[in-house]
Amino acid sequence: MMLEIEFNNWFRVTCIIEGWVVFIYSLYER
Secondary structure, eight states: OHHHHHHHHHHHHHHHHHHHHHHHHHHHHO
16 A cells, blocks of 8 residues: 555655656756
8 A cells, every 4th residue: 555655645746846847847948
């Protein structure tokens, strides 16, 4: 069960980082 929680946290962090990358990239493109 511990591995599952760790995977969920990793997935959430990845989504946050990806969101920031898209946000910064859209600002840079302007």
